[in-house]
Each structure stands twice: as structure tokens, then as C-alpha cells.
Amino acid sequence: MFNLDELTNSVVDGQVAKAVETTQKALSAQVPAKEILDNGLLPAMNRVGSDFESGEIFLPELLMAGDAMKASIELLKPELTSKGATYAGKCVIGTVEGDLHDIGKNIVILMLEGNGWEVTDLGIDVPPQRFCDEIKKGSYDIVGLSSLLTFTMPKMPETINILKEAGLRDKVKVIVGGVPLNQSFADQIGADAYARDAVEAVVKARELVNK
């Protein structure tokens, strides 16, 4: 049996070249891509996420680990996509209109991807209609709305209302997050979940698709 610990450690340590080399070795040894994802990358990102949360590592280390993970996932993609529904779920995410902050959103994306999610990043300053258009196009499980600025928070209920008007609200679960938000705001605007941080976002996303 192929030992994927080396891959896990290279991702945790942010060693891109080593992560690529180890992933290639595993693929050459006929380890299925899904197994590499589940037993190599997922433990790595969970460790990185929890170390980040507890203050043992910081953004530079997290970003380097993210690069290593992405490089490995790129190699797995052909097999993952050719074999159909191997993703944990599909998520579209963006920072709401008027807000140009993306650090939190990008960390959430890293954690989701590391946990086997397919993520479409709409970027920053995303108008409600743009979320709606994207959800019309693809079969998403989750839409993630991010906001750092208090005065852009009203764009979240606006986005939810546009989804309702378009008849899409029941097709997708809405997770909101960002520094000024809390659970009561999420409840008030009719979001399905509030995530305090990236680790919680992954947990909530998983719970919502498993409901």
C-alpha cells in the first residue's frame, strides 16, 4: 500500500515541488486520485486549517500550503473529472458588491478545495445578479457570500432575494461569512448557515449537502 504521509507533510510544509513529485509517484503507483485526495491532501489541509486557527501558522505558511495543494490537485484533476462525481460538492463563492476584500474568502476556497470541493470563485465586488446568473448556469450545492465591511452586508439579503425572485433559492444553500457577521444576522436574512472561519465553512458546507 502506498504511503501518502510524505504528500501530506509536503503540503503542510508548503513544498510545492515535493508535493508534485509525491503526487506523480502515487499516480504512477496506480493509487486512485480519489484516494490521494482523501488520504493525502485532505488530512494536510485539515492540519493546516487547524494550525492556522490555533495560531501555530500564519498566512504565509497557509498560502504556501495552498500552492502545494493546488499543484497536487492539478495532477489529480484529469482522473477526478473523468470518473464523474467525485467532488464533495460544488460551491460558488464571492465577496459581495462594494466590498473588495478577499483574504477570508480565499482561505475558505483553499479549505474547501483541500476538502474535495469544486469551487467557482467569482472574485470581489460581485453584484447580486452575478451570483444569480452563475447559479442559473451551474448545478451548485452552495453559494458562499463574504463581506468584511458593515455597509456591504445588506448586499447579502439582496442576493438572497434575487435568488428567490429567480426561483433558485431552494436549489442552493447559502452560507455567509465575514468579520462583522454573526449567527443572528444570518438568521435574520434567511441564510442557511453562518461560518465563523474557513474551517467552520467546510464543516457547515458538508452538513448542508448531507441534510
Add this chain to the structure above:
Amino acid sequence: MQTLTSLERIMKAVHLQEPDMVPTFEIDIDERVIEALKPGAVYEDFIDYMDIDAACYHETRTDSYEVLDKEKRIVRDQWGAVKKFSGVSFGIPMLLEPAIKSKDDLKKYKLPDPDRPERFNRIKDAVKRFKGKRAIIATVRPFATMRDSLRGQDELFKDMIRDPEFVDSLDHLLRGYYGRLVKNLIDAGVDIVLETADIAFTNGPMVALKHQSRFIFPALKEIVDYCHSRGIPCLKHTDGNIWALMDLIVEAGFDGIHPIDPVAGMDIGEAKDKYGEKLCIMGNVDCGNLLSWGSKEEVRDTVKDCIRKAGKGGGYICMSGNSIHGAVSPDNYAEMIRAIREYGKYPLSLA
């Protein structure tokens, strides 16, 4: 106690002494709030109208922008970075393309001119209007320039691990610029320099302490030392949970710390107890939820609480937990100032 001028009030607090009353000012006040409380007023009129103790002028507002796409609000900043304004936030645009994408770019890089006279026009006008009466504060933000204009956040943070010497080069490049800029600001008549680059998030520092110590704080210490050599106090702002950074902030020689971010769980009583003998404590009135959506009573209670915890003996400036942004209720901001004036008179009557 004899009534002090706003300038004296701020200076006493910054020097950890007890003024006649707890002073107040804001790093930023959104023009929508100004318009609602004093229609037609420019910033300086509003400062006088509300009797705010200091006027704050931003480095980023003195930048010159080359408009690349007016409709999409895309510009090139003075550092050469391509950025986009959101149209609704405070005039700090988001980076689309950094100025320095490679080492070759760095070799060819030409700094903007810190001596450009137009940069100081607003400060000079403020000096004419406020000098000796209200504190004139100028902000600078070297690390934010490195992160948000020169290199881009993700690349800069990754450089700290994969190519630290490259970050050292960017740091040294900026030190010369900021040394000159701070000198010019002080020559122009500012009373206080405020360094405003965020170096923490809600859950803690953005980068490890070893990286803070190597790439961020040496430049800050240079600015602080220079300010002190000219008899000018130097304050630090950073959002986020900064407990892990407080000793570095003290060691750098800063005179005060803002905003003791309540959203990040920073407790102002604890900040006062632990650091009140070394730093002027500033801020902590929540502007995320309280000033935006809270009731006037809640605003008064929070102001009272902040003054009770941090006002004792002076060394406290009562301010919002970040800024008076566009979603702050103008009435709540007015109430906050009223409450500061009512409950902030020394000797404090709050138990």
C-alpha cells in the same frame, strides 16, 4: 480643571496624562455621515462643528491616480499598481496588478516622489486652520504599500518564506521613501504621525512574529525614532487581535495603539491594565454592529464602559473600533460624541 484646547487634550492623553476630558477623533469619517449631520460641510467644517479634537489626513488621499478605465473605476496608483475602487468604500482601492511582479521589475523600479509639493497641500491648509487648536494627524502605511501596491498580498506573504531577501529589498526601498515623507509631513506642521497598516486579523497576527520582526517592525521603529527625534508622537493602528503583537508595538516605541478592535475580541480593560502605562489606549467603540445598528442607549452604555475601563488617569482617546464608515448611523455617531463629552470629564464620575 482648566479647559484645554483640543490639541492639548490629545497631547496629554498621548503622553499618558490626564486631560480635562477624554478626547476623541476618528481616523476616517465617511462623507455620508458628515453630510447627514452637517449638510454641505467639508471635513474641516465638520471637525469644528462637532468639536472633534483632531483632524486626520491620509497618505493614500495624497496619492495621484492615473485613471485607466473611468467606468470600471480602474486606476494606476502612484506606485505603479493597477487598482479598482469599489465606489462605496473609503477610497482605498483593491489591488488588481502589483507594481513589482519580479526581481527584474524591482531592479527597474522608480519610487514616486515623496517631495512632490501638492502632496502636502491639504496638510498645509489644515495647519493654517487648526494649528495650535486641534491636533493635526498624518497617516503613513509602509507595510501596506509593500503589500497592497508593490507586491500584492499573496505574493508578498509567500516571498517571506520562499525569498526573504526579496522582501528585505522591498523593505529597504520603502524606508528611504517613508523617511523622507515623514520628514516632509512634520516640516509641514503635523502634530502626530499615525501608522495605519493592518498587521493582524480577527484571530491574530497576519504573519509570524519572526516575520513581523524582520519585515515590518524595523521600518516602523525607524519612523517612530525619527518622529521622536522631532518631538512628535507616533501612534499605531491595526485591526485585529493584537495581543501577540503588543510587546513588539511597545518595543518599537509607539506612543499609542488603536483601535483595540472589539470585533476581534480585544478587551479594552485588559489593554489598559497590561499596557496603559506604556501606550495611550485608543478606540474600542464597536462600529461593526453597535454604531451601525445599535440603539442610542447601547451606544451611550458602550462609551461609558470604555471610559470606565480605559479612562482612569488619562491616556485614553475614545474612538470607534475602526472608523466612522458609511454604514454608521449618523445619529449614533453624534450620540457617541455627546456621551464622550458627558461621561468623559475628569475627574471621572464613573465608578
